[in-house]
Amino acid sequence: MPDLDIIDYANQITCIDTHYQRPELAACYLLESEGEAVFIDTGTSHTVPYLMQLLAAKGIQPSQVKYVIPTHVHLDHAGGAGELMRRLPNASLVIHPYGAKHMIDPSKLIAGATAVYGEAQFAQQFGTLTPIAEERVIEAPDETRVRFGNRELLILDTPGHARHHFCIYDALSQAIFSGDTFGLSYREFDTEDGHFIMPTTTPVQFDPVAWQATLARLISLAPERIYLTHYGEIGTPQTMAEKLSRYIDEFATIAKSSNASPGEQRVADIRNSLKDWMLAELQAHGCRQSADIIEQRMAMDLHLDAQGLDVWLTRLEQA
Template identity: 40%
Template sequence: MKNKPVNLGHQISFFDVFDLGFENRTGTFVIHDEKLTIVETSASPSIPYLLDGLKQLEIDPADIQYIIVTHIHLDHAGGAGLLLKHCPNAKVVVHPRGYRHLVDPSRLIAGAKAVYKEDFEKFYDPIYPIPEERLMIKENGEVLELANRTLTFYDTPGHAKHHFSIHDSLSNGIFTGDTIGVYYQDIQEFDFFLPSTSPNQFDPDEMLRSLELIENLNVSRIYFGHFGMCQNPKEVYAEIRKWLPTFMETGESVFLQNKDKTIDELTPLISEKLYDRIHSYLSELNIPNNHKVYRILKMDIDICSMGLADYFIRKNKEQKR
């Protein structure tokens, strides 16, 4: 397997878990502490890669104490139930709004099937419920004391209402899940970040408020679920503030011309325009059309466009009330 763990410093390791079969898509962080902790599991098909990464780090899964999921979307938490079968002493730490969906994942499964249709089983199956006694909720501002560091949990909606970000006192870094975007490390010529506006709880105002909260923490590094560590937080904030209006303007312009269309009808129209704008930007920076980043980018733009379509349909309905 190619998921060789990388030492990020401050007793944190990171390795690829090949979410959806893609390299550099989703990763798992390991906090090396007497109270061994994992951040993000990805989906169940990623668990063999995760277990292999632990093996390479000479970690016995039975020694893991905490499995933290930033939010309950399946590419971050879908494999938690399966992983628990290998980690008899671990508890899963989850946002209070995500708790019930890990106990009973039926709505998560239905939502994912609606998005991924015939690809659902290949990408996400199986999804196991997690017993309540194996779950731990962390409210906004609460901490988890490990042996040599403190993890502080912050409610950070925008991408989803069931999302928190976790500040690590030892590295002065923060695990942000999808709240402040995706880091496309397939592009090595420069750092490239985009917001993640996937359905169905995307809220641009909340996203910017969460970004400001993280910015005010003055962190030194950001740990992205997609994908890896960035040690230039100011660039991340600037890029998300630049691209989020582009996403919104694109989605709104398509919606205003097609108000009678459904989400399924709007999504490809938004996706085409958004893809063209991002492709033009990357072309100006000499990223060739056959660059491997486009494999992930096209899929991401489709999902982000679905979230934009959902947002503008919801907003329009609210305005009519």
């Protein structure tokens, strides 16, 4: 097992590398207050030993963890929730109402992911999905407030990336834990011009109109920083939101510009167009990594984004 890889930020916030796919691709967060703790996102079941190791390193007993809060049920964010809850005797799971049933009975998540990855690859990437007892699950609709210690978290319904997605606003740090709603921004692409950011349009619920409204709502809170699952803390939220808003529209335009047949042909065509867009944007951003290295590191993201855009186009065509 790789070493525990964490970043301690201000306001008792700890970022934990979930070791999903590669280093610094996916994170989850531990928040502390007055002898109580909360996990935001969980990674996969393979991540859980790291989370328990972190608690031990900080002198936190499993019984002190009050909530586990996945931003949504995509497996790189919530795949480990059931196994983590099994080890935290006093914790409740806080989840979007649309996602609750999949945490109680993950059979559809398993079936869907297995259909995409195959059984062997599913097991390698995600491990085992453990059901969570219904009585331990709290459905959190928009503007639910979650309290632990002397800290309060505000849950905000944030469709756009997925309909079952919420973000968490932490008043103490004046920060938003954004899951995938604020896109992805990998630290390896930071330059003198700041952070590079882009949408993540993973299947199957990309909705650019809803996403734009969500971004406007989040920025209206005037956050000082954003904590991304992919990856870590970023500043200048207003600037990042403006870029992300523009890029969401550009992703939609790229998808609509494809003349390929729906399905695999259109996914490949959109992926190639996204790759060209990304390489041009990174070059303009001052990134000096080679095109081959960039494409290698972003291969999974580009493929998932193209798949999601193809699903979105199909939905528009059917409508």
